[in-house]
Amino acid sequence: MTPGSNVPLPATRVTVDVAAPVRLDVSGLLLAADGKVRSDDDFIFYNQPAGPGVTYRSGGGSAPDSITVDTGAVPPEIEKIVVTASPDAAGQTFQGIEPTATIRDADGGAVVASxxxxxxxxxxxxxxxxxxxxxxxxxxxxxxxxxxxxxAGIATDFGVTVEEPAQPVSAPPVPRTPPAPQAPPAPTPGAGKINLDKGRVSLQKNQTVSLVKGG
Incomplete structure (x- = not known):
């Protein structure tokens, strides 16, 4: 395929494998007629691997990550599913590591296009x-x-709520006489932030998406 070209899908269920010389993070976004997700639940990735009609599968570093679309199970208000990729290494560009997407029949394995x-x-x-x-x-x-x-650029373009990384602040001056220690405030239920640390957290409803990966 060339940019802008299209092919009809001969199967109800198709899988898109995205391979490159380096490990990639692959995701899928379900978009309505306005070109946006309905909520953060429509962002399918390694911490939220399943949505209505769309699933994510990790290749574990030895095989490509993939997105499978069951067109028969996609909600009627969803008009398209975009498949995205970004290098797993922070800050790495696609210079010299062009990815290849291979679209297959998810059940029979036949290649539809690449x-x-x-x-x-x-x-x-x-x-x-x-x-x-x-x-x-x-x-x-x-x-x-x-x-x-x-x-983050892709996610915000398509309406996903992204948590911006916190900016460093200067340390407050040390008082001459340290105040008496106080008990920490009780946590507010449901106010926790989430991030994209692999295997550690799960995307939950009504929480913002943080694209800051932990060490």
Missing amino acids: FTPPGLGAETALVVVEIYRRNGQWKARAVGQGYANGL
Whole structure:
């Protein structure tokens, strides 16, 4: 496939594998007619691997990560699923590590199409392909749109609530006489932040998405 080209999907369930010379983080976003997610629940990735009609599978570093779309189970108000990729290493660009998306029949394994976005450089995240509905038929389109501000740029473009990293602040002056220790305030239920640390947390409703990875 070339950028902008499309192919009809011959199967109800398709899998998009995204491979590159380095490990990638692959995700899928379910978009309504306005081009936005309905809520953060429509952001499918390694900490939230399943949504309505869309699932994520990790390749574990030895195989490509993938997004599987069951078009028969996608809600009627969803018009497209975009498949994105970003290098797992923080700050790495796609210069010299162009990814290839391979679209397959999820049940039989037959290859439907493949696409390698050309001319990548400073991009740190990429919308690779999209699976979309047009006049009752599902198709796949090659996109290759890059973002220089990482997965956060893609997520916010499509309406995901992203928690900005905290900015460092100066330490307060040390008082001459230390005050008596006070008990810490009780935590507020449901106010905890989440992040994308792999295998540690799960995306929950009504929480913002943090794109800051822990050590």
